[in-house]
Amino acid sequence: MKRLSLYIKLFISLSMTLSLVTVSFGSGAAQPYLDENRVAYIETVLQAFRQTKLQHIMNTYRYINAVERNNCRSALSDLKVECLLSFAKKNCSATRSARSSDHCELYSDIVIVNKLSENVFINRSERYRVTRNSSGDVRAALTNRLQQKYGKLVTQFSLTPWSDCEKDDLPCLATGLDQFCLDYTNSKSLSWQYCMSASLWFIGTSK
Amino acid sequence: MRTRLEKDIIGHGEYFDDAARLHFGANSISLFLIMFISVVIAFNLDYLNGSYLKGLDTELSFFIGLFSVLFGISFYHYWRLGEKSVYYLSVSTTPYTPKDTIILFNYKGYAVGVGYQANVDILELPGLVRKLICVGILFNVALVTLDNSGFEKLRTLPSEFAPSTSDFCPEEDDSADSEIIPEGCELIIRAHKLGYAKDLGVCEPKKIDPEKMQVCQKRRSDEPYLHYMSRLLVNSVEEQQAFFDNNKLKTIKDKFRLQLSNLDTLRDYQTYAISAAPRASHHVWTDLPYPDHYIIQKYREYLDPNYCIERFQKKQTNTITLETGDERNNSKLLEHVYGQLLFNPKSKLTVGLCKEYKIHWNSEPDICERLASNPKSVLQQARVLPEVERVLHRHDTANALLSLEESIRDIENVNEKSEEKKQDAPDNVAGLASGETNLISKGQIDVKSKIAKGKQQIRKKNELVSFQCFMTANTMTANTPTQKSNVSNFKFRDTEFTVTTRYFPLLENNGESQISMYNQFSKVLEDRFHYSQLTSRSDVIIEGVSSEAADNEKFLQAPSYLFTRLDILRNVDIFLGNNWVLERDDLLVVYPYHVHLQNYVNKFREKYQERHGRL
Numbered sequence: 001m002k003r004l005s006l007y008i009k010l011f012i013s014l015s016m017t018l019s020l021v022t023v024s025f026g027s028g029a030a031q032p033y034l035d036e037n038r039v040a041y042i043e044t045v046l047q048a049f050r051q052t053k054l055q056h057i058m059n060t061y062r063y064i065n066a067v068e069r070n071n072c073r074s075a076l077s078d079l080k081v082e083c084l085l086s087f088a089k090k091n092c093s094a095t096r097s098a099r100s101s102d103h104c105e106l107y108s109d110i111v112i113v114n115k116l117s118e119n120v121f122i123n124r125s126e127r128y129r130v131t132r133n134s135s136g137d138v139r140a141a142l143t144n145r146l147q148q149k150y151g152k153l154v155t156q157f158s159l160t161p162w163s164d165c166e167k168d169d170l171p172c173l174a175t176g177l178d179q180f181c182l183d184y185t186n187s188k189s190l191s192w193q194y195c196m197s198a199s200l201w202f203i204g205t206s207k
Numbered sequence: 208m209r210t211r212l213e214k215d216i217i218g219h220g221e222y223f224d225d226a227a228r229l230h231f232g233a234n235s236i237s238l239f240l241i242m243f244i245s246v247v248i249a250f251n252l253d254y255l256n257g258s259y260l261k262g263l264d265t266e267l268s269f270f271i272g273l274f275s276v277l278f279g280i281s282f283y284h285y286w287r288l289g290e291k292s293v294y295y296l297s298v299s300t301t302p303y304t305p306k307d308t309i310i311l312f313n314y315k316g317y318a319v320g321v322g323y324q325a326n327v328d329i330l331e332l333p334g335l336v337r338k339l340i341c342v343g344i345l346f347n348v349a350l351v352t353l354d355n356s357g358f359e360k361l362r363t364l365p366s367e368f369a370p371s372t373s374d375f376c377p378e379e380d381d382s383a384d385s386e387i388i389p390e391g392c393e394l395i396i397r398a399h400k401l402g403y404a405k406d407l408g409v410c411e412p413k414k415i416d417p418e419k420m421q422v423c424q425k426r427r428s429d430e431p432y433l434h435y436m437s438r439l440l441v442n443s444v445e446e447q448q449a450f451f452d453n454n455k456l457k458t459i460k461d462k463f464r465l466q467l468s469n470l471d472t473l474r475d476y477q478t479y480a481i482s483a484a485p486r487a488s489h490h491v492w493t494d495l496p497y498p499d500h501y502i503i504q505k506y507r508e509y510l511d512p513n514y515c516i517e518r519f520q521k522k523q524t525n526t527i528t529l530e531t532g533d534e535r536n537n538s539k540l541l542e543h544v545y546g547q548l549l550f551n552p553k554s555k556l557t558v559g560l561c562k563e564y565k566i567h568w569n570s571e572p573d574i575c576e577r578l579a580s581n582p583k584s585v586l587q588q589a590r591v592l593p594e595v596e597r598v599l600h601r602h603d604t605a606n607a608l609l610s611l612e613e614s615i616r617d618i619e620n621v622n623e624k625s626e627e628k629k630q631d632a633p634d635n636v637a638g639l640a641s642g643e644t645n646l647i648s649k650g651q652i653d654v655k656s657k658i659a660k661g662k663q664q665i666r667k668k669n670e671l672v673s674f675q676c677f678m679t680a681n682t683m684t685a686n687t688p689t690q691k692s693n694v695s696n697f698k699f700r701d702t703e704f705t706v707t708t709r710y711f712p713l714l715e716n717n718g719e720s721q722i723s724m725y726n727q728f729s730k731v732l733e734d735r736f737h738y739s740q741l742t743s744r745s746d747v748i749i750e751g752v753s754s755e756a757a758d759n760e761k762f763l764q765a766p767s768y769l770f771t772r773l774d775i776l777r778n779v780d781i782f783l784g785n786n787w788v789l790e791r792d793d794l795l796v797v798y799p800y801h802v803h804l805q806n807y808v809n810k811f812r813e814k815y816q817e818r819h820g821r822l
Contacts, residue, residue, distance in 0.1 A: 035796075041769050077774065081772075113774065116771075189801040191802070193773040
């Protein structure tokens with residue numbers, strides 16, 4: 001009798017643990033933008049930037065720029081997003097190892113969002129001004145201007161208490177960046193993912 | 208053995224068996240004190256700071272040095288500071304105090320006093336030291352009173368008094384037949400001259416019309432002062448003569464009489480302008496509790512009148528985070544929505560000033576019914592009657608002022624016409640007169656149309672003052688109709704007002720309740736406002752191409768490319784009822800509110816300002 005009750009208890013506790021695990025994993029999969037999932041994703045992006053050569057990142061950057069200007073030109077933003085995603089996936093699947101493919105997907109995500117947010121960071125009148133004032137390569141002038149804007153954003157972040165992290169403490173940096181961008185998007189007119197991507201790009205490519 | 212100092216003292220003073228008396232000269236003491244005070248002042252004002260001294264202009268440094276040496280030595284000689292002092296300050300042991308000394312106080316057997324012309328040896332600073340102190344005092348004075356910008360002004364002062372070229376008439380060569388070449392057109396003009404361009408386009412030089420030129424009344428460059436003075440005198444006399452001969456005096460008299468008869472209007476206008484009286488008064492009553500504690504709310508109301516500017520125009524966030532279980536959540540939400548819809552400066556349209564709006568919290572559910580039946584008593588009870596009456600009166604004043612302006616214009620025109628008739632009759636120059644009359648009548652029409660436009664621009668009274676009620680749906684009583692809103696009309700101070708009561712449901716879900724609050728509250732402020740796919744900022748939906756809500760939801764569940772996927776939310780407007788987003792707490796955190804919120808607010812304000820505003 002005692003043994004039976006022990007089995008029953010064991011069964012109940014096991015089934016409860018299993019259901020809890022399922023629920024937590026299930027919710028993680030269904031809700032990838034929950035706080036912990038977001039922070040974990042930001043951390044992996046930071047790691048991907050650290051572990052990838054700058055040359056590979058820049059190659060992807062150039063590839064996505066070219067795709068955006070040619071194959072994925074569309075007035076409908078949803079179509080453009082889907083198109084860029086499919087090209088980025090194709091590009092990353094061509095890499096040699098699974099690890100570098102994962103990394104490629106992570107920094108490609110940042111490159112695509114930065115591409116989509118260009119018009120938000122540099123509006124039409126500013127774009128015109130930069131173009132008019134540049135004597136040489138217009139594209140390079142615009143990239144420099146964008147880099148300045150990203151730098152300004154990261155400077156603002158570094159002035160907040162959220163940036164108070166050790167050099168290699170990526171979870172702390174990821175949490176700080178997430179909080180900073182949540183606060184920034186709530187008080188200013190910039191989407192969370194635009195703020196995140198700009199900051200991650202600036203931090204990740206400053207090697 | 209005596210020390211050097213004791214020997215010095217003995218040398219100058221008198222020494223009797225360990226009892227001393229010392230006499231310090233008043234000149235030395237005064238100089239020392241003045242020097243001390245000047246150093247303290249200069250030090251406190253940061254003029255003795257090394258970096259400040261280094262930053263001084265070289266010319267100013269030279270000037271300060273020269274000034275302090277010259278005036279310091281002059282000061283030394285003029286006040287005879289090199290001579291022996293007439294007065295002295297005596298410090299002595301009590302029995303040995305000189306007879307002529309006035310004792311100021313005694314301390315531990317020592318007497319401190321002031322003496323005059325006594326035959327005693329007086330301790331004075333050496334002459335060179337006194338001179339140096341005088342120079343030092345003047346140095347401090349110069350340092351405190353002059354800085355680089357002040358010295359620069361002092362240096363350029365003589366040139367400011369000198370007559371400038373603008374005081375003279377320009378030379379003939381500068382004005383007559385000259386052409387103004389637009390900036391940056393030199394190349395095009397040159398190309399045109401060489402035959403490369405047929406037309407100058409915008410670079411066509413603007414020729415000066417000689418008819419429009421006026422005779423220069425300023426002094427000629429070679430004109431003697433006396434001639435210029437006589438010319439000014441003659442002109443002035445002629446002007447005065449013309450003033451009294453013509454109808455101008457009558458015009459002034461008539462205008463003054465008219466203004467005198469409308470003194471109240473003019474006074475009220477000035478009073479309103481100076482006292483920054485409200486230009487509108489909009490009120491919303493709600494049965495929701497105060498969003499903050501009652502005492503805090505009242506403190507802000509009476510002691511911090513600019514709080515609303517700080518709250519709604521400077522620190523407004525896109526969303527509001529509500530704590531679960533807080534009974535004031537709905538009030539906080541309402542306050543947030545109210546601030547976004549009416550005052551958030553991010554929107555391109557400004558519809559009102561927050562000080563002229565008021566939410567009456569914790570009101571009774573039937574307040575608007577009572578307002579419609581007895582407006583004066585309800586407004587008095589809410590302590591807004593004087594404000595509402597002031598706005599209505601200000602509206603009357605604005606209208607009266609425009610009418611007064613019109614009457615003044617009429618007087619001026621009538622007198623000008625009679626003046627013209629007087630002038631035209633003897634000369635009989637019909638052609639010229641008719642031409643001038645045409646010009647004047649055109650000017651009169653312009654002024655009249657401006658006044659008419661001004662009258663049109665003044666909003667109606669019921670656009671400046673408005674009353675609404677925003678009540679929770681559970682307060683709907685048996686007497687209240689079952690529909691969402693109830694409209695009633697009433698007359699107050701000869702103006703028809705419409706008061707709308709809207710009943711809104713209380714929702715638990717944070718995201719859903721925010722959107723619901725926007726939709727409900729915008730309806731109570733402006734019932735004609737309707738937000739739809741056509742007014743939304745999201746892309747046009749193309750069947751077969753645009754993704755459905757279910758597709759979007761699935762798209763945002765994938766674990767890769769998290770940031771890129773979020774971009775599709777820019778096309779998902781939650782103000783249009785995309786409930787799948789509102790149900791996902793994770794998406795609401797990163798949702799780009801600002802994109803759709805700004806558009807929503809802009810569309811609302813466009814509609815709202817059609818029937819509401821300020822004077």
